[in-house]
Amino acid sequence: MTNAVEELEAAQTILIVGSNTTATHPLVAWRIFTARERGAKLIVIDPRKTHIARFADLYLAERPGTDVAVINGLLHIIIKEGLYDEEFVRSRTEGFEALKKLVEEYPPERVEEISGVRPEQLRQAAEMYAKSAASSIVYCMGITQHTVGVDNVLALADLAMVTGQIGKPSSGVNPLRGQNNVQGSTDMAAIPTALPGYQSLADDAVVAKFEKAWGVTLSRKPGITLMEMMDAAEHGTLKALYVMGENPLVSDPDVAHVKKALAKLDLLIVQDIFPTETTALAHVVLPAVTFAEKDGTFVSTDRRIQRVRKAIEPLGDSRPDWRIICDVAKALGATGFDYASPEEVFAEIASLTPLYAGVDYERIRENGIQWPCRTKEDPGTAFLHKGAFTKGLGSLKPIAYKPPAELPDAEFPLVLMTGRDPFHYHTGTMTRRSRRLTDQLNSCYVQINPADARSMGIRSGDMARIESRRGAIEAEARVTKTVPEGAVFVPFHFAEAAANVLTNPALDPVVKIPEYKVCAVRVEAA
Secondary structure, eight states: OOSOGGGGGGOSEEEEESOOHHHHOHHHHHHHHHHHHTTOEEEEEOSSOOTGGGGOSEEEOOOTTOHHHHHHHHHHHHHHTTOSOHHHHHHHEEOHHHHHHHHTTOOHHHHHHHHOOOHHHHHHHHHHHHHSSSEEEEEOHHHHSSTTHHHHHHHHHHHHHHTTOSSSTTOSEEEOOSSTTHHHHHHTTOSTTEEGGGEETTOHHHHHHHHHHHTSOOOOSOOOOHHHHHHHHHHTSOOEEEEESOOHHHHSSSHHHHHHHHHTOSEEEEEESSOOTTGGGOSEEEEBOOGGGOOEEEEOTTSEEEEEOOOSOOOTTOBOHHHHHHHHHHHTTOSSOOOSSHHHHHHHHHHHOGGGTTOOTTTTSSSOEESOOOSTTOOOOSSSOSSSBTTBSEEOOOOOOOOOSSOOOSSSOEEEEEEOOTTOOTTSTTGGGOHHHHHHOOSOEEEEOHHHHHHHTOOTTSEEEEEOSSOEEEEEEEEOTTSOTTEEEEESOOGGGOGGGTSEEEEOTTTOOEETTOEEEEEEEO
């Protein structure tokens, strides 16, 4: 996030795109509701009328996969009607004329044809967002999990920069990360293209620094992403896979393909806290500990580095993740893995990662610090881009609308959307072990619009069969106006009716994220 979570409380307008915030990030939603009580206006753009959309001052029910068209429509109105921040655009950005030319092609009438959003709603949203003294954009996986996920994010960045709604409190572009410590994982280079702290593999000085500290010669070749790993495993070019805290046999798209790929590996190692569908295929299972059994740090969605403290000793044969990794490394003959504690590991992180350089365990003993924090005197950074962007001028990118990779047709006439239910989390590895949660929900369902349900002869409570080009599942039908005509929604928590049997593995060409949020299906009574 460019801004701190608590800053949402002072925002005057909050634009939520592709986030079912109350279900997936309830503590962030609480901040948003606090802002509303203080007079903030809430705009929600989402194909489903989610729980938080019911509280919106303005709800824009776009068609699935049309985010860029809607954002370009907002930019069209903002620029054409002079609602943009001329001084900010002139002094802090580049590429405005090219963006202006592109968004001329997205008048409200064309945006309605593409997205279904009415022109008067688009105009109202543009005015609410642009005229506010402090507008925050909040988004989640409904924006990123598309073949145009990068385009969606760049378009939102354009919107924030053109209106000057960035680089100041209670503004910015604020992604809500999908899982705990995703931010910390990427900070520590759990991505294939960079070293810790987003330091470039192409920078000779950076690579030399890490090679000296670690006593190794680093490959300068970027790695491959998760989806590319599955393809490589199926084709036999990837022989071994080490999976930590992940259940790809439920969470990855086109599960049949994933199962086939994992089965071809010479070695599958899974490190997790509970047995999962993926551990069942593993050659080696390494039992890890829960958050309550380890010390260390997590980094929250707003870049806040926080301490985690051990409450109980590890149960059974389980060990903390850092200890397992060190033991495996030493068993392989590696040197330099003789750390005595997570604090020692963090000290090394701070010594090599400028964004973390000013942080140590004592400084975050009680309260976390948001990076960048470059010196011991630096209090951290509540919001990014104050006064200037890291690269100098902010680049405005003209982004043309592209449709999803797979659209409905005569054979598969409906759009499938996937996401979370409030009672469960991700693949249910933890939440489906809770009686209180499973008493509320313990089986899969499909939300169907009443008009579509009538044409299928399906009523609430009936079992329905949902089929895509990749497979089929059965789930209980829930007839509801939450989803629009022509679309259905399935949560992805249930291995016995895995939504990702159906989803499309088509990837964003830049970051290789799959298009979980849109694919073509047909539905019939089971």
